[in-house]
Amino acid sequence: MPRRSLPTVRGIGARAIDNVLRLGYATRFIGLTIAHSGTCLARPRLVVRELYYTGVLSLIIILVSGLFVGMVLGLQGYQTLTTYGSESALGVLVALSLVRELGPVVSALLFASRAGSAMTAEIGLMKATEQLSAMEMMAVDPVARVVAPRFWAGVISMPLLAAMFSAMGVFGGYVVGVVLIGVDEGSFWSQMQGAVDVREDIVNGVIKSFVFGVAVTWIALFEGYDAPPTAEGVSGATTRTVVTSSLAILGLDFILTSFMFSGV
Amino acid sequence: MASDTLIEIKDVNFAYGRRPILTGINMTIPRGKVVALMGISGSGKTTLLRLIGGVMKPTSGEVWVDGQCTGGLDQQGIYRMRRRMGMLFQFGALFTDLSVYDNVAFQMREHTGLPESMIRDLVMMKLHAVGLRGAAKLMPGELSGGMARRVALARAIALDPMIMMYDEPFTGLDPISLGVIANLVRELNDTLGTTSLVVTHDVQEALDVVDYVYYLSDGRMKAQGTPEELRADTDPLVRQFVHGEAEGPVAYQYPSGDYAAELKMGRDGRGRRAA
Numbered sequence: 001m002p003r004r005s006l007p008t009v010r011g012i013g014a015r016a017i018d019n020v021l022r023l024g025y026a027t028r029f030i031g032l033t034i035a036h037s038g039t040c041l042a043r044p045r046l047v048v049r050e051l052y053y054t055g056v057l058s059l060i061i062i063l064v065s066g067l068f069v070g071m072v073l074g075l076q077g078y079q080t081l082t083t084y085g086s087e088s089a090l091g092v093l094v095a096l097s098l099v100r101e102l103g104p105v106v107s108a109l110l111f112a113s114r115a116g117s118a119m120t121a122e123i124g125l126m127k128a129t130e131q132l133s134a135m136e137m138m139a140v141d142p143v144a145r146v147v148a149p150r151f152w153a154g155v156i157s158m159p160l161l162a163a164m165f166s167a168m169g170v171f172g173g174y175v176v177g178v179v180l181i182g183v184d185e186g187s188f189w190s191q192m193q194g195a196v197d198v199r200e201d202i203v204n205g206v207i208k209s210f211v212f213g214v215a216v217t218w219i220a221l222f223e224g225y226d227a228p229p230t231a232e233g234v235s236g237a238t239t240r241t242v243v244t245s246s247l248a249i250l251g252l253d254f255i256l257t258s259f260m261f262s263g264v
Numbered sequence: 265m266a267s268d269t270l271i272e273i274k275d276v277n278f279a280y281g282r283r284p285i286l287t288g289i290n291m292t293i294p295r296g297k298v299v300a301l302m303g304i305s306g307s308g309k310t311t312l313l314r315l316i317g318g319v320m321k322p323t324s325g326e327v328w329v330d331g332q333c334t335g336g337l338d339q340q341g342i343y344r345m346r347r348r349m350g351m352l353f354q355f356g357a358l359f360t361d362l363s364v365y366d367n368v369a370f371q372m373r374e375h376t377g378l379p380e381s382m383i384r385d386l387v388m389m390k391l392h393a394v395g396l397r398g399a400a401k402l403m404p405g406e407l408s409g410g411m412a413r414r415v416a417l418a419r420a421i422a423l424d425p426m427i428m429m430y431d432e433p434f435t436g437l438d439p440i441s442l443g444v445i446a447n448l449v450r451e452l453n454d455t456l457g458t459t460s461l462v463v464t465h466d467v468q469e470a471l472d473v474v475d476y477v478y479y480l481s482d483g484r485m486k487a488q489g490t491p492e493e494l495r496a497d498t499d500p501l502v503r504q505f506v507h508g509e510a511e512g513p514v515a516y517q518y519p520s521g522d523y524a525a526e527l528k529m530g531r532d533g534r535g536r537r538a539a
Contacts, residue, residue: 126360134357137317139343140374 026222033151036144046149054115055157061114062107066165070172073097078181090183091192094173099205103166105253108212111158112245116220119150120241123224124234151217158213159206204260211252216245270295270459271316276325278311285311286483298453298460300470303480309463313429318342347375350420354432356412358404364415365400371422390418410441421452427459434466446473467506
């Protein structure tokens with residue numbers, strides 16, 4: 001019996017060691033990326049180009065999703081609040097839900113699926129087609145030229161996308177709550193203004209989306225850079241980017257929320 | 265190191281872990297010559313190219329490039345050395361998000377402070393040298409295999425390198441493109457005054473354009489000489505490779521069990537007939 005279970009135990013051990021090794025490589029990778037970010041400062045056009053691909057091209061999915069999430073919040077919130085006769089607080093419910101949680105989390109999940117997977121596939125294919133090797137042979141560091149601009153573009157665009165998601169969501173909640181259902185417009189906006197705190201809610205939401213931006217971009221870039229240079233390798237890496245990023249977002253959200261709002 | 269020698273490889277051994285890839289390699293590449301490094305797939309040719317480019321370091325032995333031992337160079341030193349090297353990859357390795365023009369201009373923009381007007385003139389000169397000036401605005405996806413290889417060649421010679429390295433430049437090309445690339449290797453070497461190292465297993469094309477040949481097998485240097493000497497070599501290993509013979513010291517079959525026994529394993533009538 002012990003002999004039969006030996007390969008299983010050995011397999012678990014090998015996987016554990018492999019994962020710890022990969023975590024080490026990933027940490028070294030982000031360290032190198034930050035250390036080689038000087039090129040981005042010297043040539044901001046590299047970052048601006050990536051901002052277009054990661055940020056601007058993600059706008060449509062972010063805005064449309066934000067609008068619908070806000071509309072659903074408006075509808076569901078109204079149904080619940082009307083039970084207690086406090087439908088005038090609909091603006092507060094919609095705004096706080098979006099700014100504190102749904103904005104950063106849902107936009108980060110969408111960002112991981114849309115921009116993160118694209119980053120992994122692009123870098124993985126660049127590796128598979130020897131473009132990164134060619135760059136190195138031309139004495140150009142691929143981490144500085146390819147990875148760092150994408151990293152900073154992801155980190156910069158994530159909070160902006162989350163802000164736009166929340167703004168669009170508030171608009172969606174307004175359309176459903178005020179325009180369609182008929183909640184009083186004055187109380188919708190004034191209660192929202194009174195309840196939403198810049199430091200407690202908005203800044204914390206921005207911090208969250210910044211952290212998610214770092215996590216998603218880091219995972220996406222590392223998976224692409226570390227992908228085996230085959231079709232199967234790149235497809236596996238792309239899948240891992242979406243799965244790992246999504247889990248990281250949800251896990252980090254819980255940790256950040258418990259730190260930020262534990263005293264509330 | 266003599267001044268007419270550009271690259272010298274002295275007693276180089278290289279291994280991945282315990283698996284030896286190169287054993288006791290000695291090689292000299294004189295300035296201005298086109299030298300071929302031949303051998304079947306998996307013989308260690310590309311590894312040797314990487315050692316010269318400083319991508320990897322030898323387990324033991326020394327690689328000297330233009331009077332510098334690559335083993336003693338740090339990352340910046342390796343990068344300084346690579347700026348004077350050009351490399352053509354097996355399938356071109358063009359940057360797919362950049363146009364043909366931007367691919368050729370890439371190194372100029374990265375390493376020189378030249379104004380864009382001068383870069384434009386230089387790019388056009390390089391593209392003209394490979395006959396693709398008219399393709400400057402195309403994207404790599406719009407090029408044929410042969411054209412992509414020529415654009416990659418223009419990109420590799422962008423900074424007038426002292427040495428050009430070609431990794432399987434003839435693979436997967438039609439006969440016309442193959443002839444064009446082979447002639448370009450020779451022409452560019454002579455007109456630009458560079459030194460070329462061609463890693464290939466396309467024997468006839470290479471033997472027509474190179475000055476000297478090294479033959480690598482199982483990580484060891486098995487033969488060397490001028491193309492004529494190699495064609496006349498009587499060593500069975502070299503003969504089999506140069507003349508493309510199926511039978512010889514290099515086995516066609518991957519090591520496996522007894523064929524008849526394997527076919528009879530099914531124990532049905534068809535299996536027995538096939539055996």
